[in-house]
Amino acid sequence: MGVSKTDQIIIVGGGAFGLSTALQLVQKGYSNVAVYEKDDHIPPRFSAANDLNKIVRAEYEDQFYTDLTIRAIKAWKTPLFAPYFHQVGFLHCVSGAAPQQATDTLNRFRASAERDAQIKPHVVPLDNIEDVRQACWQLDGPLSGWNGYFNRFDGYAHSGAALAGVYRAAQAAGVRFLLGEKNGAVDELVYVSTATGKKCAGIRTRNGRFHPASLVIVAAGAAVGRLVPQLGQTVVAKSWSVAHVRLTDEETSALRGIPVTYARDLGFFFEPDPKTNLLKMCPMGGGYINTDTKTGVSHSPSTLKESAFLPEEDEKQLRQLLRQTLPSLADRPFVEKSLCWFADTNDSDFIVDYIPNMSDSVIVMSGDSGHAFKMFPIAGTFLTDMLEAPGSQQPIARWRWKQSPSNDGKGDWGGDVSWRLGSSKELSSISPTKAKL
Ligand SMILES: Cc1cc2nc3c(=O)[nH]c(=O)nc-3n(C[C@H](O)[C@H](O)[C@H](O)COP(=O)(O)OP(=O)(O)OC[C@H]3O[C@@H](n4cnc5c(N)ncnc54)[C@H](O)[C@@H]3O)c2cc1C
Incomplete structure (x- = not known):
């Protein structure tokens, strides 16, 4: 060059x-x-x-x-x-209601962690609810059927x-x-x-x-x-939802140091941010695309306003995740909601x-x-x-x-990627305001 x-x-x-x-x-x-x-x-x-x-x-x-x-x-x-960087660990599970695809994906991730000599010493199996609570005592919800592994190498x-x-x-x-x-x-x-x-x-x-x-x-x-x-x-412009729960100072303190908590079939959340008291959450799914019908190419919307909402189905999934893990937060309003666009x-x-x-x-x-x-x-x-x-x-x-x-209308490839569950939906089908290309 x-x-x-x-x-x-x-x-x-x-x-x-x-x-x-x-x-x-x-x-x-x-x-x-x-x-x-x-x-x-x-x-x-x-x-x-x-x-x-x-x-x-x-x-x-x-x-x-x-x-x-x-x-x-x-x-x-x-x-x-x-x-x-915060190496708080990664609590990676499926809930008892997870479809087989989620369990299979989890197992492939776990196998990867266990076969790598550098990561393996940090991995702890979580075979039942007691094991999950042992890894993170703050999770005081029912955790029905949760199992997976905890990896202290991550964060x-x-x-x-x-x-x-x-x-x-x-x-x-x-x-x-x-x-x-x-x-x-x-x-x-x-x-x-x-x-x-x-x-x-x-x-x-x-x-x-x-x-x-x-x-x-x-x-x-x-x-x-x-x-x-x-x-x-x-490249397909695609988005996933992000939402936050606002905590009190005391709630933030009580959740200090919790691992990234991820139920493959529901979504994940992080240790709350001590500056803003916000606990960030993302649902897991196939995401949303914004396809130009003339070209078949998905573009991110040009304004932020078009992405400033949380789709109803994602809200339900996040509430379910909270009910399972931190039930005292399950009915709290979500704030700072948006779709976040990436290049797939x-x-x-x-x-x-x-x-x-x-x-x-x-x-x-x-x-x-x-x-x-x-x-x-x-x-x-x-x-x-x-x-x-x-x-x-x-x-x-x-x-x-x-x-x-070729433009065969299958450019979204949401469900074809093994680590994501579900297929993509068009932004126009879920948007409160119609997206502009
Ligand atoms: C909801 C969500 C969760 C994610 N979670 C994770 C995770 O847990 N772990 C992980 O590793 N990754 C995660 N990612 C992915 C990660 O955020 C992206 O991989 C990364 O930000 C991509 O970097 P980038 O530079 O390609 O794009 P971006 O970070 O999006 O940056 C692109 C920049 O280009 C600018 N730009 C665009 N067009 C123009 C123009 N015409 N002129 C000038 N500037 C322009 C934009 O304003 C933007 O600032 C997540 C993404 C999303 C959406």
């Missing part, structure tokens, strides 16, 4: 992939790095990582991602990232706060940030013809200005399809590669598939390893650019 250490590099998107990459590039000596982010602050409200916390669990059905997460957890324990990261921390570090190291609707929102990638074909010459921001660059990295999360339409249905791929693999036939001038870094935040401390190396690899190709075959599948 021909980009030199002094060439202008533009990153579109100040979310998890964009910030991690910006920091990694300056640490590697690239001296001319700029991040364009459409929100006017970081953490950006449009980032899938803009909330209190994300699970950091190392056991994957696929050893490749287990190994990566073990690397990421080491990095979470270094000084820049340690303030945001969670304060995601929004970690984005802000890396933003400050990258800025201090010399990365330029252009934020906000006028200066930071990128309307298009600008292509020019060359003797050998085409290349990306830079970007155009919403204020109409052109910004030249030798390399453009598109890390726009769920919105990547708007800037890189060539992706077609390779059919095999849950990320995409980190050059856009083909563009003279190595533009890279897509997306396809997080709803599981990339745990990689935040090392995600930037996915990009720099590729820049430094011989030839102009992503050395990790599974992260290479893939041809878009």
Whole structure:
């Protein structure tokens, strides 16, 4: 790859992939790095990582991602990232009412944890309700039929706060940030013809200005399809719900140190945040998509308002989860409800590669598939390893650019991914206000 250490590099998107990459590039000596982010602050409200916390669990059905997460957890324990990492453990169960698919998935995760020599010593079986209570005494609900395992190797990261921390570090190291609707929102990638074909010459921001660059990295999360339409249905903008319960100071204190508590068939919650007294919850399901009927491609809605609600079926599921675990909270109103959008791929693999036939001038870094935040401390190396690899190709075959599948209307692949239960629904079918494409 021909980009030199002094060439202008533009990153579109100040979310998890964009910030991690910006920091990694300056640490590697690239001296001319700029991040364009459409929100006017970081953490950006449009980032899938803009909330209190994300699970950091190392056991994957696929050893490749287990190994990566073990690397990421080491990095979470270094000084820049340690303030945001909490190794409280992962209580991973199914309820007594779980369908077989949920139990099978749980068992595959457990097998993965038990076969890895580094993780195995941290894993405790939870064969019955007493075992579950032993792992977390605060769970005083009926826990009917709950069983699974507890993994002390895992935990969670304060995601929004970690984005802000890396933003400050990258800025201090010399990365330029252009934020906000006028200066930071990128309307298009600008292509020019060359003797050998085409290349990306830079970007155009919403204020109409052109910004030249030798390399453009598109890390726009769920919105990547708007800037890189060539992706077609390779990436599906998809969302899951997030909701919170507001606790008293005493309730927050009583739940200090609880593990991430996850019932595969219902959803999960985290240790409450001591600053806000909010306990964050997510239901497990196939998620919601927002398909443009003309192209068959799902895009994230352009305004936040369209995502500011909790679908009825998800609310029911979360109340059921609370009734089983923390019944005193089961009827409390949910606050700060939203759908959180991510970039899904059919095999849950990320995409980190050059856009083909563009003279190595533009890279897509997306396809997080709803599981990339745990990689935040090392995600930037996915990009720099590729820049430094011989030839102009992503050395990790599974992260290479893939041809878009034909428009057969099956682009949502919700239920086809083993670790998610249920199929995806259209946002328009559940939305209180009709989503705009
Ligand atoms: C509900 C939910 C739960 C999740 N839970 C977990 C979890 O437990 N563990 C885990 O590891 N991961 C989890 N994830 C996934 C994780 O949040 C994402 O993998 C990660 O945030 C993806 O990073 P990204 O940089 O690709 O996208 P984002 O973080 O979404 O960032 C994209 C950025 O690009 C900006 N942008 C978009 N378009 C433009 C434009 N045209 N111009 C300028 N800027 C633009 C956006 O404003 C945004 O800031 C979860 C995701 C969701 C939705």
